[in-house]
Amino acid sequence: MASIRVFNSLTGEREEFKPKEPGKVSMYVCGPTVYDLSHIGHARSAVSFDAIQKYFRYRGYDVRYARNYTDVDDKIIKRAATEGTSSEVVAEKYIKAFDEDMAALGVGLPDLRPKATESIGKIIEVTGSLIKKGFAYEMGGDVYYSVRKKADYGKLSGKNIDELESGARVEVDERKKDPLDFALWKASKPGEPSWESPWGKGRPGWHIECSAMVLEWLGDTIDIHGGGKDLIFPHHENEIAQSEAATGKTPYARYWLHNGFVNIEKEKMSKSLGNILNIRDALKDHTAEAIRLFLLSSHYRSPIDYTAESLREAESAVERYYKTLQRAAAEYPTILEAQPCLSCVEDRLHDAFKPMDDDFNTAEVIGNLFKEITRMNKAMDEARSKGEKKGVWEELSNSLAVIREASKFLGVFNRTPEEYYKDRSSRVEMELSAQEIERLIAERNEARKRKDFARADAIRKELSEKGVELEDTPKGTTWSVRG
RNA sequence: GGCGGCGUACCCAAGUGGCAAGGGAGCAGUCUGCAAAACUGCCAUCCAGCGGUUCGAAUCCGCUCGCCGCCUCCA
Known part of the structure; x- marks a missing residue:
C-alpha cells in the first residue's frame, strides 16, 4: 500500500x-x-x-x-x-x-x-x-x-x-x-x-x-x-x-x-467587521451537505472564500449527484440497495483516492467522483438510445461503489435521494401541501394527454412561482423545491 | 520592520519536472408538446510579469508586480 x-x-x-x-x-x-x-x-x-x-x-x-x-x-x-x-x-x-x-x-x-x-x-x-x-x-x-x-x-x-x-x-x-x-x-x-x-x-x-x-x-x-x-x-x-x-x-x-x-x-471574518458567520446561520441558508462539500472542495491548507455564489455552486453539485441517483433508481430499481462489488473496482478506487495520500487532497477526489457521476449518466443515456440495458447495471454499481467508499471519509454523498429531497423540501416555507402539488401535477398530466398545453404550461408556471419545479421524465413527473 | 503563503479560463478550483482534473456560468447540438435534467461538442497554444536551470517547467531558482495571513485573543 x-x-x-x-x-x-x-x-x-x-x-x-x-x-x-x-x-x-x-x-x-x-x-x-x-x-x-x-x-x-x-x-x-x-x-x-x-x-x-x-x-x-x-x-x-x-x-x-x-x-x-x-x-x-x-x-x-x-x-x-x-x-x-x-x-x-x-x-x-x-x-x-x-x-x-x-x-x-x-x-x-x-x-x-x-x-x-x-x-x-x-x-x-x-x-x-x-x-x-x-x-x-x-x-x-x-x-x-x-x-x-x-x-x-x-x-x-x-x-x-x-x-x-x-x-x-x-x-x-x-x-x-x-x-x-x-x-x-x-x-x-x-x-x-x-x-x-x-x-x-x-x-x-x-x-x-x-x-x-x-x-x-x-x-x-x-x-x-x-x-x-x-x-x-x-x-x-x-x-x-x-x-x-x-x-x-x-x-x-x-x-x-x-x-x-x-x-x-x-x-x-472578524468581530470588528461584524461578519462572523455562525454555523447555525449558515445551515439556515444551505444544506449541511453543500457546506461540507464546499469546505472539502479546496485543499485544507488553502484559504477559502465563503460566498453566496460558491455555496450555490456547491448546492448544485450536490443536487447533480442526487438527481443521478434518483434517475438510476427509477430506471434500474434496486440498484441503490444492491451490494456493490468492491473487488471489481479495486483499481478505480485506488486511482480515485490516490490524491488523499498526498496531503489529503479532498478537492481532487471530489473531482474524480464527478467523473463517476458523468459515467453513470452516460451509461444510462446510451442504454436508452440503444434500447439495450446490458452491462449498465454493473456500470452503475461500480460507480456507486467508488462514490460510496469515498463518502466513508468525505462524509458527503451518503444519503438516499429521498432523504436529500425531503431535507431540501423541508427547508422552504411551503405555500402548498404535497397533496396539493400532486393534485396539480395530475391535472397537468391530464391536460397534456388532451394536448391542452396552454393549461399544462399554466400549471407549471403557477407551481414555479411558488418555488416548485417540475420535471417530466419517462417514469412520470417529479417535483422539487427550489433551494 | 520580521516571518510565511498565494497569483491557473468569465467565476470557483486540482495539478509540485514530461504535451492543463473537476464544478458552475456561457454558446451550439441531441432529447422534449414546451421546459428541465442528462448527454455530445466548443470554451486557458497557456498557467501574474521578466529572466535563468533543464532535452523538457504552471511545476525548480532569481528578480519584479499584485493580493493575503501571522507577529495581539482567534479555527
Missing part, C-alpha cells in the same frame, strides 16, 4: 507519514473555546480533520483521535459575567451547541473529547515539573514559562525571540522576566473559577491545558497535532516548548497540520 504524505508545518515540507507505532495514529486537534456559538471557521477545521481522521481509519490505521474543549478562559469568565451566570453554565451551553453543529455537519465524534477543567491535576503536575526543572518561575501566585530557557523556541513558527521583542507589540508585564514569557498558571481573582495549587488558588493558562491533555490522554509523543493556521503562533509554539521541556522528549508531535482560513465574501 502506498504511503501517505503530509505537509508538516514544522519542516514546511511534505513528508512521508511514519507513525510512532506502525499501523497506529494518535492525533490531537485544538477544539473550540466555548464562550460563544461556533462559526464557519470552526466548521472548516473540524470537517478537515474529520475527513483526515476518517481517511486514516479507511486506510486501516488504528486511530486515537482527541479534540478538546477549552472550558476555562478569560472570554468565558467575561461572558458569564455579562450573562449573570457561572463559567460552568456558559461552557456547558456552548459545548452542547458545538456538538449539535458538528453533528449537523456530519463530523464524527472524536474518540476523546477532554475538557481543560478535567485535566487540572495534570496541568498542576506539568507546571510543577517545569518549575522544578527550571523552565518556569512563580511570581505572586502566577507561574510563567521562560521562553529563553530552551534554545529551539520558535522552531514551529520560524520566529526568533529577539525579533519578536523588537516587534514591540507584546504587552509589557512587570511580573514577567521576559515579555514573551507566558502564563502556565494564573492566580484567580475573587469570583473566578479556581483550583487549589501549590501556588495558591488559581486557574490554568491557555497553552498548558492542551499540553496536559495530550500528555494525559495520548502520551509524550503524538503523531499528529492539528488546528487552524492562526494557532501556530503563539499557541502551538508554546505547547511545543512547554511539553518538550517537561517530558525531555522531542518531538512532542511528529507532524503538525494546519488548516487555512475561511473568508466571507473576500473579507476576513
Whole structure:
C-alpha cells in the first residue's frame, strides 16, 4: 500500500507519514473555546480533520483521535459575567451547541473529547515539573514559562525571540522576566473559577491545558497535532516548548497540520467587521451537505472564500449527484440497495483516492467522483438510445461503489435521494401541501394527454412561482423545491 | 520592520519536472408538446510579469508586480 504524505508545518515540507507505532495514529486537534456559538471557521477545521481522521481509519490505521474543549478562559469568565451566570453554565451551553453543529455537519465524534477543567491535576503536575526543572518561575501566585530557557523556541513558527521583542507589540508585564514569557498558571481573582495549587488558588493558562491533555490522554509523543493556521503562533509554539521541556522528549508531535482560513465574501471574518458567520446561520441558508462539500472542495491548507455564489455552486453539485441517483433508481430499481462489488473496482478506487495520500487532497477526489457521476449518466443515456440495458447495471454499481467508499471519509454523498429531497423540501416555507402539488401535477398530466398545453404550461408556471419545479421524465413527473 | 503563503479560463478550483482534473456560468447540438435534467461538442497554444536551470517547467531558482495571513485573543 502506498504511503501517505503530509505537509508538516514544522519542516514546511511534505513528508512521508511514519507513525510512532506502525499501523497506529494518535492525533490531537485544538477544539473550540466555548464562550460563544461556533462559526464557519470552526466548521472548516473540524470537517478537515474529520475527513483526515476518517481517511486514516479507511486506510486501516488504528486511530486515537482527541479534540478538546477549552472550558476555562478569560472570554468565558467575561461572558458569564455579562450573562449573570457561572463559567460552568456558559461552557456547558456552548459545548452542547458545538456538538449539535458538528453533528449537523456530519463530523464524527472524536474518540476523546477532554475538557481543560478535567485535566487540572495534570496541568498542576506539568507546571510543577517545569518549575522544578527550571523552565518556569512563580511570581505572586502566577507561574510563567521562560521562553529563553530552551534554545529551539520558535522552531514551529520560524520566529526568533529577539525579533519578536523588537516587534514591540507584546504587552509589557512587570511580573514577567521576559515579555514573551507566558502564563502556565494564573492566580484567580475573587469570583473566578479556581483550583487549589501549590501556588495558591488559581486557574490554568491557555497553552498548558492542551499540553496536559495530550500528555494525559495520548502520551509524550503524538503523531499528529492539528488546528487552524492562526494557532501556530503563539499557541502551538508554546505547547511545543512547554511539553518538550517537561517530558525531555522531542518531538512532542511528529507532524503538525494546519488548516487555512475561511473568508466571507473576500473579507476576513472578524468581530470588528461584524461578519462572523455562525454555523447555525449558515445551515439556515444551505444544506449541511453543500457546506461540507464546499469546505472539502479546496485543499485544507488553502484559504477559502465563503460566498453566496460558491455555496450555490456547491448546492448544485450536490443536487447533480442526487438527481443521478434518483434517475438510476427509477430506471434500474434496486440498484441503490444492491451490494456493490468492491473487488471489481479495486483499481478505480485506488486511482480515485490516490490524491488523499498526498496531503489529503479532498478537492481532487471530489473531482474524480464527478467523473463517476458523468459515467453513470452516460451509461444510462446510451442504454436508452440503444434500447439495450446490458452491462449498465454493473456500470452503475461500480460507480456507486467508488462514490460510496469515498463518502466513508468525505462524509458527503451518503444519503438516499429521498432523504436529500425531503431535507431540501423541508427547508422552504411551503405555500402548498404535497397533496396539493400532486393534485396539480395530475391535472397537468391530464391536460397534456388532451394536448391542452396552454393549461399544462399554466400549471407549471403557477407551481414555479411558488418555488416548485417540475420535471417530466419517462417514469412520470417529479417535483422539487427550489433551494 | 520580521516571518510565511498565494497569483491557473468569465467565476470557483486540482495539478509540485514530461504535451492543463473537476464544478458552475456561457454558446451550439441531441432529447422534449414546451421546459428541465442528462448527454455530445466548443470554451486557458497557456498557467501574474521578466529572466535563468533543464532535452523538457504552471511545476525548480532569481528578480519584479499584485493580493493575503501571522507577529495581539482567534479555527
